[in-house]
Amino acid sequence: MPVSAMTMVAPYQRLGEDGYSFRALCVLITILVAILPLAHVTGMRNALVGIAAVAALLHYRAALWRDNPVLVPCLVWLAFAALSIAWSGYPLVSFRAFRTDLLYPFVLFLISFMLVRSRNGRLALTLGAAVGTVISLTTTFAAAIMPVDPGLESAAPGVLGWLAWKAGEAVDSSTYIAFLAVPLFVVALTSTRPWVRWASAAWLVAFAGLGLMSESRTLFVSLCLSLPCLLIVFGLLRGKLHLRPVLVAICVGLVVSAISLELISRLRLPEQQPYDRSVALEMIASDSRPAIWAVYLDLAKRHPWFGVGFGRSVPSRTYELAQSEDLKRIDRQAFAHAHNALLSLVLQVGLLGLAIWAWLHVRMLRLAVMCAHARGEREKAWAAAAIALVLAMLVKNSTNDLMVFGNAILYWTLLGAILGRIWWGGGVESLTLSRMDPAARGR
Numbered sequence: 292m293p294v295s296a297m298t299m300v301a302p303y304q305r306l307g308e309d310g311y312s313f314r315a316l317c318v319l320i321t322i323l324v325a326i327l328p329l330a331h332v333t334g335m336r337n338a339l340v341g342i343a344a345v346a347a348l349l350h351y352r353a354a355l356w357r358d359n360p361v362l363v364p365c366l367v368w369l370a371f372a373a374l375s376i377a378w379s380g381y382p383l384v385s386f387r388a389f390r391t392d393l394l395y396p397f398v399l400f401l402i403s404f405m406l407v408r409s410r411n412g413r414l415a416l417t418l419g420a421a422v423g424t425v426i427s428l429t430t431t432f433a434a435a436i437m438p439v440d441p442g443l444e445s446a447a448p449g450v451l452g453w454l455a456w457k458a459g460e461a462v463d464s465s466t467y468i469a470f471l472a473v474p475l476f477v478v479a480l481t482s483t484r485p486w487v488r489w490a491s492a493a494w495l496v497a498f499a500g501l502g503l504m505s506e507s508r509t510l511f512v513s514l515c516l517s518l519p520c521l522l523i524v525f526g527l528l529r530g531k532l533h534l535r536p537v538l539v540a541i542c543v544g545l546v547v548s549a550i551s552l553e554l555i556s557r558l559r560l561p562e563q564q565p566y567d568r569s570v571a572l573e574m575i576a577s578d579s580r581p582a583i584w585a586v587y588l589d590l591a592k593r594h595p596w597f598g599v600g601f602g603r604s605v606p607s608r609t610y611e612l613a614q615s616e617d618l619k620r621i622d623r624q625a626f627a628h629a630h631n632a633l634l635s636l637v638l639q640v641g642l643l644g645l646a647i648w649a650w651l652h653v654r655m656l657r658l659a660v661m662c663a664h665a666r667g668e669r670e671k672a673w674a675a676a677a678i679a680l681v682l683a684m685l686v687k688n689s690t691n692d693l694m695v696f697g698n699a700i701l702y703w704t705l706l707g708a709i710l711g712r713i714w715w716g717g718g719v720e721s722l723t724l725s726r727m728d729p730a731a732r733g734r
Contacts, residue, residue, distance in 0.1 A: 368647050375640050384605055384608065389601050396703035427501060439452070461506060465502060473679045506558055518679070522537050528674060583625045590638060596642055603639070606635070659710055662674070
């Protein structure tokens with residue numbers, strides 16, 4: 292759709308919210324978003340995606356894909372990833388990965404893009420995230436009290452044992468936080484309703500507690516980079532970049548990141564360490580990831596243009612890395628994957644696939660920025676959030692490859708919701724920035 296047509300889109304329509312299919316869709320999306328940080332819910336998650344897709348088709352019909360301005364770039368990326376199954380040495384593994392890590396997230400991207408047109412749709416997404424946070428807190432505390440082996444196929448007796456068994460892995464919980472914190476930043480910074488700001492702040496405090504319990508170092512780095520990024524891009528889009536709050540956010544972010552890294556590094560060690568040196572710097576200096584990246588980079592040079600087939604585990608299977616003694620000496624988990632999302636993509640779909648993936652993201656962010664220019668300050672805030680979310684994803688996946696299963700669904704659901712929020716406008720609500728911009732109070 293041409294850029295000139297962006298301002299032609301109707302900002303708000305009710306879209307038959309009284310229909311059963313829409314109500315069912317809201318309930319399904321709420322449940323789906325709520326269970327994403329949990330473990331042992333693969334079957335339930337996949338079933339919810341399928342039923343939600345049917346409900347969305349019944350409600351939106353052809354508008355589900357016809358009205359999405361980035362449908363073509365998405366289909367190009369999906370088509371290339373699907374084509375890579377043809378040259379994969381493990382086509383069934385590649386197909387399963389394509390289905391769970393790309394196709395299902397793409398379906399949720401289309402649904403969330405349309406869902407945010409209405410207040411009830413946005414409420415469904417918000418409620419799902421809130422319930423997911425509470426569930427994640429509960430299961431994480433249960434796992435801390437009663438640690439369980441993640442590989443167990445059944446829960447221990449009692450409610451506490453069941454909750455501990457349902458606790459997701461620490462990397463998944465921290466990814467859930469890193470992604471959801473971005474829209475929370477927007478709400479906390481821009482809402483004119485005091486109770487909304489306080490609720491968002493309390494939500495972020497809960498995230499901080501979960502982050503400490505997950506012991507994820509990249510989480511706090513991601514949070515402390517995404518917030519200044521949001522503020523800077525937002526200021527540039529408004530043409531009113533206030534350096535003081537940006538510099539304060541950067542300085543506070545650096546201090547909080549340093550303190551968090553040191554605290555988490557000390558928590559990871561079984562014995563108390565002396566305070567005359569930095570444990571975080573010692574752990575960073577001895578980190579095994581640079582050596583892992585070097586091994587996988589050499590492997591990527593064997594099939595640089597097209598890779599060995601889509602799927603996070605496909606390169607490891609293709610090169611039989613589970614039997615590699617060199618990787619075992621580096622790290623016992625080094626054989627699983629490249630521990631970097633971009634390097635993992637090169638291994639799977641080559642430089643050409645990485646270029647298509649990057650082109651897709653550039654198209655989406657360009658759309659967000661250009662559409663925000665033609666709209667109000669609310670849309671500019673969400674355009675900044677889109678860029679901050681992509682940055683959070685890249686930072687969180689700089690030392691791991693977590694864009695699979697529930698994490699991929701959450702990322703594309705949020706990205707679709709943010710782009711839809713910009714494209715369709717904010718509906719009947721009014722979101723001003725009078726609290727951030729004193730000059731706006733007199734308008």
